[in-house]
Amino acid sequence: MSLNDIKHIALVLSGKGGVGKSSVTTQLALTLSLQGYSVGVLDVDLTGPSIPRFFGIENAKVRQAPGGWIPVPVHDAQKPRDEQSANGHTTGDGEASQPIGHGSLHCMSLGFLLANRGDAVVWRGPKKTAMVRQFLSDVHWGSLDYLLIDTPPGTSDEHISLVETLLKEATPEQQAGAVIVTTPQAISISDVKKEINFCRKTGVKILGVVENMAGFVCPNCSECTNVFSKGGGEVMAKEFEVPFLGSVPIDPMFIRLIEEGKRPVYPEGTVIDGQTMETNGHADGVEDVGLLVEKYTSCSLYPIFDGMVKQLVGAIET
Amino acid sequence: MAPSLEEPLLQSVDSALTSATQKAPSLVAPEPEHCPGPESQQAGKGDACAGCPNQAICASAPKGPDPDIPIITRRLAGIKHKLLVLSGKGGVGKSTFTTMLAHAFASNPANVVGIMDTDICGPSIPKMMGVDDETIHVSSTGWEPVWVSENLGVMSVQFMLPNRDDAVIWRGPKKNGLIKQFLKDVEWGEMDYLVVDTPPGTSDEHLSVNSYLKESGVDGAVLITTPQEVSLLDVRKEIDFCRKAGIRILGLVENMSGFVCPKCTHTSEIFRATTGGGRRLAKEMGISFLGAVPLDSRIGMACDYGESFFDNFPDSPTCAALKEVVRNVGKEMGVKPEDVLGEA
Numbered sequence: 337m338s339l340n341d342i343k344h345i346a347l348v349l350s351g352k353g354g355v356g357k358s359s360v361t362t363q364l365a366l367t368l369s370l371q372g373y374s375v376g377v378l379d380v381d382l383t384g385p386s387i388p389r390f391f392g393i394e395n396a397k398v399r400q401a402p403g404g405w406i407p408v409p410v411h412d413a414q415k416p417r418d419e420q421s422a423n424g425h426t427t428g429d430g431e432a433s434q435p436i437g438h439g440s441l442h443c444m445s446l447g448f449l450l451a452n453r454g455d456a457v458v459w460r461g462p463k464k465t466a467m468v469r470q471f472l473s474d475v476h477w478g479s480l481d482y483l484l485i486d487t488p489p490g491t492s493d494e495h496i497s498l499v500e501t502l503l504k505e506a507t508p509e510q511q512a513g514a515v516i517v518t519t520p521q522a523i524s525i526s527d528v529k530k531e532i533n534f535c536r537k538t539g540v541k542i543l544g545v546v547e548n549m550a551g552f553v554c555p556n557c558s559e560c561t562n563v564f565s566k567g568g569g570e571v572m573a574k575e576f577e578v579p580f581l582g583s584v585p586i587d588p589m590f591i592r593l594i595e596e597g598k599r600p601v602y603p604e605g606t607v608i609d610g611q612t613m614e615t616n617g618h619a620d621g622v623e624d625v626g627l628l629v630e631k632y633t634s635c636s637l638y639p640i641f642d643g644m645v646k647q648l649v650g651a652i653e654t
Numbered sequence: 655m656a657p658s659l660e661e662p663l664l665q666s667v668d669s670a671l672t673s674a675t676q677k678a679p680s681l682v683a684p685e686p687e688h689c690p691g692p693e694s695q696q697a698g699k700g701d702a703c704a705g706c707p708n709q710a711i712c713a714s715a716p717k718g719p720d721p722d723i724p725i726i727t728r729r730l731a732g733i734k735h736k737l738l739v740l741s742g743k744g745g746v747g748k749s750t751f752t753t754m755l756a757h758a759f760a761s762n763p764a765n766v767v768g769i770m771d772t773d774i775c776g777p778s779i780p781k782m783m784g785v786d787d788e789t790i791h792v793s794s795t796g797w798e799p800v801w802v803s804e805n806l807g808v809m810s811v812q813f814m815l816p817n818r819d820d821a822v823i824w825r826g827p828k829k830n831g832l833i834k835q836f837l838k839d840v841e842w843g844e845m846d847y848l849v850v851d852t853p854p855g856t857s858d859e860h861l862s863v864n865s866y867l868k869e870s871g872v873d874g875a876v877l878i879t880t881p882q883e884v885s886l887l888d889v890r891k892e893i894d895f896c897r898k899a900g901i902r903i904l905g906l907v908e909n910m911s912g913f914v915c916p917k918c919t920h921t922s923e924i925f926r927a928t929t930g931g932g933r934r935l936a937k938e939m940g941i942s943f944l945g946a947v948p949l950d951s952r953i954g955m956a957c958d959y960g961e962s963f964f965d966n967f968p969d970s971p972t973c974a975a976l977k978e979v980v981r982n983v984g985k986e987m988g989v990k991p992e993d994v995l996g997e998a
Contacts, residue, residue, distance in 0.1 A: 351775065351776045351821075352744065352745060352776055352778075353743065353744010353745040353746075353776070353853075353854040354743055354744040354745015354746055354854075354880075354885075355744075355745055358884075383742065383854075383855035383856045383857055383888075383891070384742050384743055384744070384854060384855055384888040384891065386884050386887070386888070389883065389884050389887055390884070453887065453890070454887075454890035454891060454893075454894055455891065455894060456742075456856045456891040456892065456894035456895040456898065457856060457891070458856045458857070458860075458861065458895055458898065458899075459856075459857060460826050460857060460858050460861065461685075461825045461826025461827065461857075461858055462685040462689050462826070463688070464857065465825075488744075488854070488855060489744040489745075489775070489776060489853070489854055490775035490776055490853060491775045491776075491821045491822060491823045491824075492774075492775050492823070492824060492825060492826070492829065493825050493826055493857075493858075495823075496823060496825060519745075521954045521955075521957070521958050522781065522957075522958035523749075523778050523781055523782060523954070523957050523958060524745075526778070526781055526786075526818070526819070527776040527778065529819040530775070530776065530819055530820065530821040530822070531821065532819075533819055533820060533821040534821040534823055537821065537823065538823075552913065552922075552924055554915040554917065554918065554920060554922060555920075555922055556915060556918055556920035556922065557915060557917055557918040557920065559915060559916075559917040559918065561913075561915060561916055561917075561951060562951065563913060563924070563949060563951045563954070564951070564954050565951070565954060565955065565958070586924055588922065588923070588924060588926065591882060591924075591925060591926055592926060592928075594884070595882060595883055595884075595926060595928040595929075596928055
């Protein structure tokens with residue numbers, strides 16, 4: 337069975353759409369990978385798969401193998417440079433310039449199976465259920481430290497099938513639990529509360545709440561505006577007695593990184609979350625090469641997720 | 655008696671409207687993967703039916719179009735315009751736009767407006783309308799929508815939940831049943847506009863709404879997107895869905911396009927339109943572009959408190975942009991511009 341060699345399976349859930357489930361999943365995966373874990377990302381949002389776009393692998397196709405699918409690789413494991421030279425490894429020029437190591441990262445999504453990126457997947461419940469089951473049983477993940485499962489909004493077919501299948505096929509030790517994503521405004525919180533109740537009813541452990549889109553830092557004057565208010569996620573976490581993992585502001589540079597693949601560059605004197613962002617030397621015009629995961633280390637959100645992931649890993653592995 | 659989520663749901667509304675034939679077959683097992691649908695012509699005969707425990711039940715069930723559809727058509731006969739608000743992507747502002755559209759239509763006192771919230775798992779409309787504590791009243795003619803103001807009624811699953819935060823953990827068929835009931839058992843009465851808010855995606859809810867409303871005629875769908883490609887990608891799928899399902903697309907609205915910093919009034923594109931945004935997508939797909947609505951943090955606030963953004967912040971540039979969009983929607987539906995907003 338394909339889940340056998342996976343150490344931990346974590347779900348990313350939210351009752352509300354567009355709060356950043358896929359964006360949080362992406363960043364959790366990149367950060368876990370940067371901390372040296374091997375990571376898989378499974379996208380079960382069947383009618384609106386976003387994961388391929390986030391990792392910049394929209395044109396990739398899934399390969400068939402006997403008995404299942406081979407997930408699409410985003411990058412392979414890479415050892416840190418000093419470790420490499422210590423081991424006497426001599427690698428190609430491109431790889432030698434890597435300052436930090438990272439674990440491997442693979443993705444699986446329905447987006448890879450579509451002939452056309454604009455094609456609609458118009459499926460009713462039973463078909464979606466079958467697909468979710470197949471995703472869980474027929475993908476050759478190999479050995480993974482973490483499998484992150486990105487979900488569609490709501491508490492319906494995909495979620496029920498996912499939880500049911502995991503209960504049957506994964507051991508209790510493998511099921512790490514769920515990360516809940518919300519935005520700060522009350523409209524989103526009220527839907528997310530429903531998701532927490534869903535987890536309670538189905539016995540899914542809640543690893544914590546991430547408040548996304550908390551504030552926007554104006555790139556012109558560095559003023560932080562709470563576009564969707566602030567603090568709602570923390571209050572909700574307290575109310576339901578679940579851990580609060582942190583607030584993530586909107587960073588246009590992260591969006592640019594995803595959409596255009598440009599390494600984040602911040603104007604002089606930008607202060608995000610109490611820390612000054614370095615205005616690194618990568619001016620426009622300088623060739624922008626490298627893996628997504630390396631570029632991500634320049635993003636202001638990386639330190640936030642780094643802390644969050646450490647907290648999560650601590651909670652999961654103890 | 656207030657309607658509850660426990661089955662069986664209210665059937666006794668009008669005995670003339672009910673008959674034994676309209677019952678969907680009750681299945682003994684969940685539908686298999688390639689189930690042709692228990693109500694379809696192929697029920698019990700398809701390839702997937704071989705070996706299915708439901709086969710005999712489906713095969714003997716009455717065939718043909720859903721007998722409830724004429725009832726729905728009769729129910730909705732008094733509604734002049736019906737429109738859907740769709741988007742493949744979540745959180746782009748479908749519900750916000752639905753409420754805005756409804757408030758805008760209702761600002762003309764001559765209009766009567768209804769909102770039907772088909773997002774069963776994440777109903778947002780009641781909160782945005784400030785009526786999330788209400789319950790549905792049942793009269794002899796059917797369920798009464800919850801009235802926000804004189805001329806603005808709302809129907810949502812939220813009104814049926816015993817606790818506000820309860821999760822509705824339902825699979826497709828149950829959701830379809832409730833949507834049918836919203837159309838069949840709700841006393842919508844004489845209305846000028848019925849705006850149908852939908853959940854994200856292209857699945858059960860969308861198929862059902864479309865098939866139930868086809869007969870009574872839908873004016874069309876308004877699609878909502880945000881400027882970035884991640885969202886456009888899903889909206890492209892929704893356009894594909896509309897084309898396949900034969901739903902007329904009234905046009906595309908780009909929401910959250912640009913944010914004006916309250917301190918330095920610098921406009922920044924939070925969600926950068928790296929691929930041309932909604933305008934280019936509309937052009938590419940040959941549908942009309944209804945307008946771009948900038949982000950205003952006060953909209954979120956107005957929604958959280960269930961107030962009308964139009965009434966409270968009429969001077970906001972977002973408000974002007976929205977009015978323009980509403981006028982365009984009216985134009986696409988063939989409504990006289992002066993009737994839409996009640997302004998000369």
